[in-house]
Amino acid sequence: MNDIALRSRTEQLIALEALYGAKNYKPLDVVLTRGEGVYVWDVDGRRYLDCLSAYSAVNQGHCHPKILEAMVEQAGRLTLTSRAFRNDQLAPFYEELCALTHSTKVLPMNSGAEAVESALKVARKWGYEVKGVPADQAEIIVAADNFHGRTVAIVGFSTDPGSRSGFGPFAPGFKVVPYGDARALEAAITPNTVAFLVEPIQGEAGVIIPPAGYLKAARELCTRHNVILILDEIQTGLGRTGKLLAEEHEGIEADLTLIGKALSGGFYPVSAVLSNSEVMGVLHPGEHGSTFGGNPLACAVARAALKVLVEEGMIDNAARIGARLQASLAAIDAPRVKEVRGRGLMLAVELHPDAGGARRVCEGLQARGLLAKETHDHTIRIAPPLILTADQADWIVEQFAAALQ
Template sequence: MTVTESVTKSTHTRSDVEFGRAEARTAHNYHPLPVVVAHAEGAWMTDVDGTRFLDLLAGYSALNFGHSHPRLIGAAHAQLDKLTLTSRAFVHDQFADFTAKLGDLCGKDLVLPMNTGAEAVETAIKVARKWGYQVKGVPADQATIIVASGNFHGRTTTIVGFSDDEEARADFGPFAPGFTTVPYGDLAALEAAIDENTVAVLIEPIQGEGGVVIPPEGYLKGIREVCTRENVLFAADEIQAGLGRTGRTFACDHEDVVPDIYVLGKALGGGVVPVSAIVANRDVLGVLQPGQHGSTFGGNALACAVGSEVVDMLATGDFQKRADELSTLLRERLEAMIGHGVVAVRVRGLWAGVDIDPSVGTGREVCERLMARGVLAKDTHGSTIRLAPPLVISPEDLAWGLDQLAEVVAGS
């Protein structure tokens, strides 16, 4: 379809009815936009009424390759006919290829596959602590991990315990100890917080949930240097930022930095199945022994078949290049909105945080107005919306979507 074929969603439709039914029987842990999607392909989604929407969220980067990418769907279909799950009690024929390919992509020895991003973060925490006790020699139960203010690493009780988002934390305590929070982007504060019991620094190279917050230039390189000098692991949470989103394979690549642990998820499953992993060298990940960590579905055959195809697609460099090229269009169009309903923008690759002028409305209200124009995006922290289009989006569709945003924030 052409961008002009998108139509305004009417009221009292089947989508309204289905949305109401879903809300009536679902715990309200999300506040979704009132659209019920039935089909999607590439950068476009279609609701149950046949109304089409341009997807500028891409499942928070889980859909970097767009909806129903034929290579990924083909890999899933082929594997479904053969084997889906054995559990890690046995080895299946997709496992070795996936772990080898992902390890090579990251330049690391070992891979530990899991399912969700939060699971991968929990895995990184456990591995860092065990490394601290067994390799660094930290006294038992004294290991600490440095994290950053404004972080978002998931929603387990451990992870929300070191979040400073009260909405995520309130009424879920008591929380696990062992975490020290420093201001994001403040290398001096991070360095000052390190002591003899510090085992790791866990940082998002770009804070996605925080509103696509990009740290000062040299921050990641500085973390790498400090961690190396102080014998501390650098764990980079690349769950949203990695796998092509920023115009590089990993966001850390923008500063030519290689962390000790890559924490991966979202796009690793190609928008087909949940796939996550941590990737590290043997001197780090080798501390785990049988029975010390696991996951029934982690590294299942279907996940590995899809994940292998994802890595093959990234290995071409085409998706990284496309995100880098489209970044110019995204940046120029968004910066032109500053002073016209937009206060500030932050862009890295095909990823942007857009701070809305309060006089225009909240981020939620802007997203609702965009939905009425056939564009889907998502707000965060009240006044900010995030844009993360699928990397397969055409320049014409991206420009059209940004036209809709410009008109919404300008009050047209």
């Protein structure tokens, strides 16, 4: 008899995944089959509180009924036309998204990486056609320890060896400066600089929050030197930090703002580049596009996802419950913990390097019915859906207190 057939259902599925799948992920050994609200269930029927939210793609909670209803209804009417034709969901999506974010132009795409790539193309084209940078000399400044996606161009300006090594040669035209250092940014700007691309909070790096005033200083420098400020809000946006967009914490507006993940509430790949007429106006028909970008199913889902985010008070809840959760985690008496940091419901617990590693703590949390994920060996990210209640937040703290002991 086949050895795999003798195992439990969980073991069978893990074995089949190892046998047939590319080994580019190292997930926890839990096999999920259902989700509702802040909870998910594995194939053996055990319930877990999800503290990752699919890297903030499920801000509205798993399988939100109103988003599901919009998806099912639209899927029965029209799913895809390509942008060769118009559809009746795209214009309302544009209108509602611009009204919510105070933008004037939207470029719809699918994944976060596509939004980043689109912004890089727009910035370069703006540099040549508006700023007057000599052909093929455009420079874009990025921050060290960034994470903007997995395409060849993007990993080319990553400083993470795991993301970058073995994938060259890379596209030129990028400069790396320390994150949170406005003086280093100013020193790197030249007449050929067209954009500065940065995360308001670095998620993959371990929820790294820059010094107060950094984003405001970056905005002022970009304005003074005629440089486009691109904020990657794919993780931080749409309520995660307790504001609709994280840029609001410092009262600034980017020239290009990138959103994705929670733009669909986890139902469908949807992303967007938000901008103004001057910058986005450099694109003309045939110069950029996507077969699926702006499709009616994506637009209908995104419209519903945005509506419930606002109407159900999820953004304010993220600010209120996030502050409670952060304070309670920081109060845990655990010598292994180096720091608790975050904003809203985008939090991290960093362990001392000699504390045995964050993976072991995540496995201990899994055994207690809580799913979280380590990043960079010593940090545990905590990003539950924005519908988290006070009682659920307190339960999370109890599990961390036990696992950290």
